[in-house]
Amino acid sequence: MAEVKAKKITAKDYASDQDVKWCPGCGDYSILKQVQSVCAELELNNDETVFISGIGCSSRFPYYMETYGMHSIHGRGPAFVTGLKTVRPDLNVWMITGDGDSLSIGGNHFIHLLRRNVDVNVLMFNNQIYGLTKGQYSPTSEKGKITKSTPFGSIDHPFNPLALAKGADATFIARTLDRDPKHMRPVLLEASKHKGTSLVEIYQNCNIFNDGAFFTFTEKDSKPDNTIFVEHGAPLLFGKEKQKAIILDGFTPKVVNLEDVDESELWIHDKYDKVKASILVRFFDDPREDGCLPRPFGIFYQEERPIYEAGVQAQVDKHVEAKGEPDLNTLLEGPNTWTIK
């Protein structure tokens, strides 16, 4: 950033001149606001930042950012991102996607992006519904969901997106909520700093087609007992008074009263621990069920692993070094010629 910058950069500097066209009340607005504000905090250069999305309500996002942007094809965001980052590792790239975009049609590109660990921040707006096509169930909709395409309830067992991401060896896995901007902000900041594919699942309310899908986790009454906000190095505590804890009993995670257990038994969150993360992503009980585990939010897992584009670049650099600057004439000539006189 230029040193003589007179004006402090604000969220507004990242808002494009286009009218935002989401439904009034849509959770997408809050996410847009946080992202713009995080951009400001990081003082990202607008010209070196790129937002790429697929198709869906959420995927309109890039139009609203005063950066380079691409509204691509349904589900294919990861492929565009991979191509762009492979040739332009210098850019700061964000990918915006929905639960349908990334887990339905785009599921394959999504898991391949994660395993390759391209350096991009992926924000998955999970509203457990197809918004743009007016309300069909999505791969994250709960079983039995009644929608336009399932008037008698859906039959498919839904994906647990973070478990899937863990299965695909993602190097950064987090979850946050549209209605908790204070939580979202630091998660986005951490995600943007992580070198590799940072996956942030954001529970997002679609007030038109799936209103209240996450109210258990966002509304004052139910939130404390149904959510657990994990923090690296801290024990897994929750409840209104943080009076409840989670421990591992043998191989089974269990809810206990904090006062009933010894401190040594507490599950201390360690975002670098694979096994803990594998179990944590599976805290995915239906909150309507009795005795269920609270739904975790925060950064579940983080791992340092070489990023894809750096590996590609390293091979190029190595060969340029070994073989010298390319000479087109040598290439054209090939290894074997003969001359006719």
Next chain:
Amino acid sequence: MAEVKAKKITAKDYASDQDVKWCPGCGDYSILKQVQSVCAELELNNDETVFISGIGCSSRFPYYMETYGMHSIHGRGPAFVTGLKTVRPDLNVWMITGDGDSLSIGGNHFIHLLRRNVDVNVLMFNNQIYGLTKGQYSPTSEKGKITKSTPFGSIDHPFNPLALAKGADATFIARTLDRDPKHMRPVLLEASKHKGTSLVEIYQNCNIFNDGAFFTFTEKDSKPDNTIFVEHGAPLLFGKEKQKAIILDGFTPKVVNLEDVDESELWIHDKYDKVKASILVRFFDDPREDGCLPRPFGIFYQEERPIYEAGVQAQVDKHVEAKGEPDLNTLLEGPNTWTIK
């Protein structure tokens, strides 16, 4: 099966009249043999059995089975299977796929098949290479793999297929080896009995393009120390004399000498335990590395969950019952008519 069946059914009854055209020495032959023999043991009716595959060397499989068969499109096997089973739950359906077919182009259909839990037996021939297209690396090839398309070594972090399957909430997860027919057979039998999608990953040697990829796990010298054959209810023991055991130390799986630990500390394999399975599928260390965990084989996980096609059928049945036999004229008339005289 007809009671008067005079002749005992043998594996040969499941061999079609087509010449088998895999390369001599290919691991596929051994799998074909076991499958035919398992069909015989189960006395499957040839006319009620269907083998569906994608594209790849492995996917030629259906041509060699004297059953109904479909050699479909690269990666799309799960979709054909889902359509077929949804309308024909009565059929016994097997899906044959390769590591490229199911994890590269077909990755999305694969994970959706698993989450939906369609009742089909999936045999994934994992040779860590693209055989049919003559030797490019696959999503399961180890990093640094030198192939036709990666003359300087591959850069991508490979999938751990069973971890991915677990992440997709598969209800039956197993692994076996082409070179261990005695192990393969019972695994195939169990898979075929499971109600739901049974995933069996089969390590398969491609002696032309990736010869010896699994020799560490199949050859006499290295096998005992590098493999662990899990059995439901039994402790995780391995080594030539079964002298080594695996325990969970806090959250970390560890190799110990059997004699050094108390029996109560032993990890008893429980294929119904989600958490154990989540950890077990992650025993995926590079066998070339020091202190690595052995690679597990056997049935990792099994869960009863309603199967997709049954759910679909139940809705139909329920509505037929509630609304009576369909009357086309009522449908044609619709709810609102008027009459012009």
Next chain:
Amino acid sequence: MSQITSEIKDEVTILFAGDSGDGIQLTGGQFTDTAALVGNDISTFPNFPAEIRAPQGTVAGVSGFQLHFGSIELFTPGDQADVLVVMNAAALKSNLASLKKGGIVIANIDGFDKKNLRLAKYEEGLTPLTDGTLDGYKVHEVDVTKITRETLKESGLGTKIVDRSKNMFVLGFLYWMYNRSLDNTIKFIETKFAKKPELINSNISVLKAGYHYGDTAEAIASRFEVKPANIKPGTYRNIMGNEATAIGLISASQKTGLELFCGTYPITPASDILHFLSKYKNFGVKTFQAEDEIAGICSAIGASFGGKLGITTSSGPGIALKGEAIGLAGMFELPLVVINVQRGGPSTGLPTKTEQADLFQAMYGRNGESPVPVIAAQSPKDCFDAAYEACRIAIEHMTPVFLLTDGYIANGSEPWEVMKSEDLKNISVNFAEPREPQDPAFLPYKRDDKLVRPWAIPGTKGLAHRIGGLEKDFETGNVSYDPENHEKMVKVRQAKVDEIANYIPKQKIDTGAESGDVLLLSWGSTYGAVKTATTKLIDEGFSVSHAHVRYLNPLPKNLGELIKKFDQVVMPEMNNGQFIKIIREKFLVDAKGLNKIKGLPFATGEIVDKVKEVLA
């Protein structure tokens, strides 16, 4: 009460427009039903915004519903409106161009306050109601909001709920204007709010308030009367295109006894077919919302392999993903119906707009020589016949079939004379018979005299066989790399599709003489506009005829002959010229294109003008 005259009209077009939340579609639907009940012919076309619910008051959020009703036969929802009802400034802004010169504007003035004017991006300080924009139109300003609130001030209902019945006021007012009874809508309100009686009364009160407002308001000088049309006696229902498609498919399933399986993925404007189908579980319909379009079609092929009626639906961008599988279905020679509800393209294009630009994709959008029959529907109700016919061809000829409709007819509606099951053409299903070991070997690719191979379904004794996408031997169906066999197979797959021409009706002239100066040759949803234009031209004394092609591949056998009887051929298409290329190539005639690529259907006048130009 002032003197109110009553004018008789042959046909009227009303365009309702307002915010997505204003209940525009419901208002239009009610007027339609009422018009239908008194025996008017009708044709409607809703026009949705691309955004789900763009911010209230903006142009992007305007929803429209166009209704054409008359005492004469109608084939389109009307070129331009006689009456434009606008609930706010944005609605006026985006629809004024669709109003006839001199037409009537009914404006809810509450929707023209400062905020609404700003949101609609009118120039600061100016309102179109007074700044001259509406010069030459008849404008009726009504403060709908105020009167509605007034009407319900005693109801005890909250303002939000009260305001939601504004549309009933407008409806009542229009009923008055067109001399219509309120009965049908009152019945509707009673059913709809059966569980919320307080809303029954409030809505009916507002409806009546609207009606009475007509009686009392000074402004309105004339009411209109539209007599019943001379419609063939019978029982009718109003039907939308996508609904008709769904019912056509289910009918084919019921008539054949083949379970219907629809593997699909939502996409505008095709999703409604899935929505309709998924309601009819008691007809044994199985719908599968797949993970993507590829899985959608592949699952449908799987179902066909299993001996059922496999269907897949989508729109252009989704169809683009199905090419590989359509090619496979062609190799398999299994029945499959692929429905493309076309929308504005290319790429994501204009998802909520209409176009006919996917014909070539249907004809040629696959690798290799991969012929597929293609048929198109011509109007909302015709979607029924076209869908039924697509199933017939697929099943009787063992082939994937493309059915093309588009956003215009998919969402549009018109009255449909209810059919009886008995009236439906028979579709014959020929499953291969079981065999005993001593029978001669089963030959899965041996053809009958229609060049059709047997449908041998799993579970049938003695027919176990394998199919695949590799080239197959002419009879055994085993993989064959033989060069001669390949050529033979390519030719026979083509011949099989060509052979269908023997099993479809000959091409007819729809309107006009068998020969003449100009033939208007059209296909798909342009039918109504072209027909109306032709009638008009003939009335004006021109030598013009109209032929409308349902069967785009193979073409009717007599089409060439028919065309050659005209000096000129003009082909209107909502694309940049696709069907015309096929006609030019096949018959070497110098057909002229009339192309509109605006995401909107043709107006009759555009066609009339073009023909006059050609003849000038």
Next chain:
Amino acid sequence: MSQITSEIKDEVTILFAGDSGDGIQLTGGQFTDTAALVGNDISTFPNFPAEIRAPQGTVAGVSGFQLHFGSIELFTPGDQADVLVVMNAAALKSNLASLKKGGIVIANIDGFDKKNLRLAKYEEGLTPLTDGTLDGYKVHEVDVTKITRETLKESGLGTKIVDRSKNMFVLGFLYWMYNRSLDNTIKFIETKFAKKPELINSNISVLKAGYHYGDTAEAIASRFEVKPANIKPGTYRNIMGNEATAIGLISASQKTGLELFCGTYPITPASDILHFLSKYKNFGVKTFQAEDEIAGICSAIGASFGGKLGITTSSGPGIALKGEAIGLAGMFELPLVVINVQRGGPSTGLPTKTEQADLFQAMYGRNGESPVPVIAAQSPKDCFDAAYEACRIAIEHMTPVFLLTDGYIANGSEPWEVMKSEDLKNISVNFAEPREPQDPAFLPYKRDDKLVRPWAIPGTKGLAHRIGGLEKDFETGNVSYDPENHEKMVKVRQAKVDEIANYIPKQKIDTGAESGDVLLLSWGSTYGAVKTATTKLIDEGFSVSHAHVRYLNPLPKNLGELIKKFDQVVMPEMNNGQFIKIIREKFLVDAKGLNKIKGLPFATGEIVDKVKEVLA
């Protein structure tokens, strides 16, 4: 030693055939190099089995290599072979039809033992060597295995290794037959086995043994001489089509300074382009083996968006998956080269065979009006020029471009006069310039006089903008649902592609006069066969000319004119008639098709016969 005559020949075609493991490709390659070195013109075509390594000895496992060399200019690998070398019975079975009547068969009799005969499915007890099958051919039986083992019996090498040098014996023998020096192959052996000196000696011994066998064996009555061709002086290399494509792409990258990014997924017969490209990391080439074809093309578009040269390669079934993304690239108006190495279709078809049946897929395989320039390569070496030209058009006209080659030229090879970097046409890259806040707003869709929009790449100051697949405003590129704008955009995208006709060479007559009785109009890999046929027909006194079209969309501006100078137009295509439809439609000429759909290239004779038939 018997009397051996020496015959002089203008051209000779040798077909080597044997098991996949027999080293057939290597043998053919060596003979090719040696022939090239003495100045013969050459053309080759390898023919792989569909199975990787089907069981030894079976017909499915036969690998072939056809080599045409001569003292005259050659354009095809030869219609039929003069000499057929077969290493076993299966090789004879599957290739005999390719041998000229009266041609020479060289048979390794060890490959005709009982087991081999059975595997080749010859009738029990009969061997084609004696049962009359080869009546009329000149057969030389050689026990290659025995002599090879004999030669190396002192070498101390194991039998398996010894047997692997059998092919050297055959090669030596053929060198003798055609009076060739062993030097080139000896040098090759020395390099290849530099690390295994024992194999150098053994291979050279066997090679020489083959040569000497010719000298001593009684059977051979004549040797042949093929004089150097009258080839333009210069430096040459032998080049395969896929290699030429790869080098053409890299050359465009080097000339423009744009990093090359190839996003692709393996598929026969396109994979070799990826294999070649991935070797040239030091040229900054980045190859991405994606998870599927869709990711392949989308990643390439991502790279183009980033300001690099995005390439994607595939064959028919894989191209079918790219339609949606090609449409998007057309909307984006970014450079992209899409290469289709066509194979036998439809569906999975005949993966290792050749065909030209994906032209329509390239032209029309997308939803909506989505024009894309299409060009085709005509021979192995021409793949270089075609690939380079595809990049030029993509970059200078900001558009996706289709390059069509096919299995025949992709795997075939011919001599190529080595180009110098300086000889390559310039390609201009125009990145939009950075802007300061005070500059007028950047308009990403404002066009220059070629109708081309600016390439504004991320990282450039002041150009931040958003692109997408929804219809865009004519200048700002913002999403626009405006009907007029849509039509304007559809038309301008078409006009932009049409405009390319002003930047490509005019169509020329390749062979023959500018007017006459028949024009043979061809495209793609049929070039050699059609040219050869034309020459032959002209020699025989027919009034025939040949024009070969590289630019299939847009067509050269003068094509219509050129065509109209001929009474008849005959269009040979390796498909069921695709380009012919375009020509008929566009120019309303009654062109006649000559279609071969056997997975094999045309033989000259087939074309000659067709023309004679047309003229009869």
